[in-house]
Amino acid sequence: MKRLALLLCVVLAACSNDNVPDVSSEKAAADALQVLQQSSSADGKALYAACAACHGAKGEGNVALSAPSLVNQQDWYLFRQLNGFRSGLRGSHPQDGYGAQMQAIAKTLPDEAAVNAVVSYIASFSAEPAAKTLDGNIKRGADYYSNLCGACHGPAAEGNDKLQAPALAGVDDWYLLKQFDHFRDGIRGADEADRYGYQMGMMGKTLPDAETAKDVIAYIQSLAD
């Protein structure tokens, strides 16, 4: 039965199930919450101990738990996302299971100082582009990227802090594709109060189909090599 459901998921390519954390990831979350509830310090390293189970000891991410690498992101973006989770701007949509999980964890960070501290600690890791997992038509992807995405994310997908558009190159391709789909479908960034998420939500509707989105993400992945 479970296999059938899984198969259906693959065939339909969009089923809400893929967004519900499974048992092992729920356990990791519970552990993290416990660690965080006990820590009150603004010691980034100590706080990060609660993140490592999912995001990896060196911030490299863990695809089995749907947790992205954090080392290829700019610190201002990590900071803003953590605050977005904390305020409920991100991770509140009923279909955003993993977002909700991360929201619960972010809310347990004791205060702003703790957010700052854990981000600074993550910033001390060295960037390491995530491995490629998707195939797509890179040439076609480059065409769409340079016309529609580069204006905010930059020519090499290096991000643009003036526009608060994050770096994409180096971030896990499976994660980027999923986030793109979430923006397109209104699972992330649908709240008008989420200024930057809403911007990206508008852009999520500009690619003609899912195939093109994959091409674009495959192109972004190729920029990291």
Add this chain to the structure above:
Amino acid sequence: MKKIIPMGLLWLGLLLAVPSLMAAEISVKDGDSIQSAVNKANTGDVILVYPGTYKESVYVDKDGITIRGVVQDGEWPVMEGEGVRNDAILYSGNDFTVEWLTITHYKGNAIMGQAGNNFVIRYNKVIDTGVYGIFPQFGKNGLIEYNVLSGIEDAAIYVGMCDNVDVRHNEVFDNVAGIEIENTRHALVENNYAHDNTAGLLVFITPGLPIKTTYDVILRNNFVVNNNTANFGAAGSIVSKVPPGIGIVVMAADDVIVEGNIVSGNKTAGIVITDLAFITDISSDPDSEPNPDRMVFLDNLMFDNGADPVADVKALMLTQFSRRGPDILANLGSAQEPDNCIINRERYTRFGVKKWSECERKDTSDILTMRIPGGAPNEVVTTENRTKLLYQGICAGCHAYNLRMIGPPTLTVQALYRNDAQGIADYIAAPHKVRTDYPAMPPQGHLSPELRREVAEYMLGVTK
């Protein structure tokens, strides 16, 4: 109430000029400013610019002004941008003439028109001026002749969203694009010498602009030679995707006649006829039909093209067991259909023209000009259509709906400035640099705050 406003006052920047009965000549000497002469001038006046160096940008927002350089003993008046000024001459008035100037080192355009009709641009030397050399946008009835332009990183002569224009006797070299006829109807491109550009002559549609079609264009008796310069267009811009080594490109344009040209030494192909997919896959403008239709290819002299084609063309040619590019390349798809025609096809090396029919027309000697006898009537500008004209005449020259042109696509601007027209109005008055890979946006401070606000609102509402 709907009020009629004189065309020249599109920008509403300067004072209303009272037309005088007698046309006057106003002299500008080295050390004077051309702009102050324009400010003083009335309709019909001729501004004589004597040899000297003029370091300024000149805005002409009145009708019937002529700026005429005076060349003495080989000494020209020079407009010098010093690599810091954006445009040399920007006009929005009707019946504007500019001639006998040397223009160099501007960052944006040498001569740009924004919605003026009946323009004449001739006898100018334009050297190394950034994005476009001569760029009439959104004007009707124009003449561009005897200009020499080089070193421009997009198009040397760019006729954008115009109607009824003759482009004759110009020399364009060392540019990315020599002469571009884009989203323009009724154009005659004749007796020009286009050499050593990335591509020589281009007739095409850019999707996502307010004018959606290009048709009725004649390319006649031009020299289109050795256009093999590496593409030095701004990375990511649409022109940067033009492959080097092409004499003539006809992309998505309809009813184009090619006759009497000498096309040689272009290393990819002599002429490429193609749909929009040649440059980009993004042809999602529902109003721009992406296929080139009813091309008429009459007698031309073509030889020695295709010596070393770019990879895509080489791959295509390998299907015909050749490594060379052809004189004529009709790209896969509709460009190969029999609504296109040709005569004496056996003279050329060719790809994809098998199904083309024989032309009924054998020459175009019955057509002398595309201009309108007696000139185009002045555009009636009202308080109601002014904003649209402003957007089409100014902003759409750089911002297409969903394509990257010079500026970011309108779609991305809409995402960034949703519900914030004032933010746009403020930005365009004094733009700061936002993107590393885009040029700076030229300031629009000559527009009044109200107009900036209106055009910003218009931009936020554009849907295709």
